[in-house]
Amino acid sequence: GMRGMKKLQDLFVDEKVPQEERARVPLVCDRGGIIWVVGLRLSEDYKVTEETKRALRITAREIGQQGQGRVARRAPQEQAIEKEMG
Secondary structure, eight states, X not given: OBOSOOOHHHHHHHTTOOGGGGGGSOEEEETTEEEEETTTEEBGGGBOOTTOOOOEEEEEOOXXXXXXXXXXXXXXXXXXXXXXXX
């Protein structure tokens, strides 16, 4: 997870994401910023803990290149996130 703030560019460099793939990495965001960089990192603010009362499960799966209509064989990435509702 992330502690504090980290630039998305720095995360990509640290995780050795090739430059040509960076634009295709999905992001889950809210009004405050990035919640989940799919396949890489979840914001500490949204991690499910023992105190979590409500959670939303989001599943992301690779569907292949646009127009090819094939589903990748890689396992889906899942992340449960907590968000204060109110």
